[in-house]
Each structure stands twice: as C-alpha cells, then as structure tokens.
Amino acid sequence: xxxxxxxxxxxxxxxxxxxxxxxxxxxxxxxxxxxxxxxxxxxxxxxxxxxxxxxxxxxxxxxxxxxxxxxxxxxxxxxxxxxxxxxxxxxxxxxxxxxxxxxxxxxxxxxxxxxxxxxxxxxxxxxxxxxxxxxxxxxxxxxxxxxxxxxx
Numbered sequence: 396x397x398x399x400x401x402x403x404x405x406x407x408x409x410x411x412x413x414x415x416x417x418x419x420x421x422x423x424x425x426x427x428x429x430x431x432x433x434x435x436x437x438x439x440x441x442x443x444x445x446x447x448x449x450x451x452x453x454x455x456x457x458x459x460x461x462x463x464x465x466x467x468x469x470x471x472x473x474x475x476x477x478x479x480x481x482x483x484x485x486x487x488x489x490x491x492x493x494x495x496x497x498x499x500x501x502x503x504x505x506x507x508x509x510x511x512x513x514x515x516x517x518x519x520x521x522x523x524x525x526x527x528x529x530x531x532x533x534x535x536x537x538x539x540x541x542x543x544x545x546x547x
Contacts, residue, residue, distance in 0.1 A: 413444065
C-alpha cells in the first residue's frame with residue numbers, strides 16, 4: 396500500500412465536498428511530476444487531504460484511491476479551466492485517479508504543527524517552494540501523521 400498527500404484549496408474542492416460526494420475524480424492536475432505521482436498510485440492507497448491557500452493550511456482528512464489510470468476528462472473540455480488544446484483523446488497527456496472519502500479529522504493538522512513534528516526531508520510539503528498538489532509519503536511518516544491526527 397502506498398501513502399500520499401494531495402492538496403486542494405478548500406474553495407475549489409474541500410474535504411467536505413468529498414465527504415458529501417463519497418467518491419470523486421481528482422481532476423485538474425497540470426504539473427507533470429504531480430501527474431506522474433497520480434499514475435504511480437494504486438487501488439487501496441491512502442491519501443491525506445491537505446487544504447492549501449487557507450488559514451490555517453493543513454491536513455484535514457483521509458481518502459482512499461479506488462480507481463487508477465483514468466484520463467482526466469477536463470483536458471478535453473474547452474469550457475474547463477483545465478482544458479489542454481494540445482492533449483489528444485487517443486493519447487491523453489493528463490491522467491488521474493478516483494478517490495473515496497475515508498474520514499475528516501476532528502481538527503486539522505496545521506502547517507505549524509506539521510513543521511513541529513516533521514522535517515522537510517520527511518514531509519515534502521514542508522520544503523520551501525514545493526507547490527506540488529500530489530506527493531508520496533513514506534509509510535512511517537504516514538503512520539505518524541495518522542497518530543497525530545487522532546491525538547486529542
């Protein structure tokens with residue numbers, strides 16, 4: 396099983412949106428490294444859901460990958476902000492996964508708390524200038540995040 400951190404601005408798509416929908420396509424990723432991470436995900440992998448560009452930013456919940464290897468349909472939709480006119484339906488450029496809601500944490504693990512418990516080498520989201528919306532986590536880091544999230 397793999398572990399991941401996926402980021403979204405809550406005004407765009409929040410953990411509450413995922414909780415309401417139960418299952419969602421993780422679309423709109425337009426960074427090649429993040430896309431490659433999406434392609435590396437496996438069914439059953441767990442992803443921590445991080446709210447970015449909010450106060451305070453932080454990890455707010457958990458979801459599970461339920462389907463992989465999906466062409467991102469927004470790349471073909473001219474009305475989508477994620478439209479890519481260079482992407483070919485016969486050879487898609489952008490791929491994605493479908494995720495299912497697992498849980499919303501009682502309280503967010505704020506960026507400040509994450510910095511207090513993890514180094515930038517352990518948690519890539521803490522690295523200066525890291526703006527990736529999808530990144531892998533080592534199993535021991537994921538386990539520590541899970542324990543922190545459940546600590547009263």
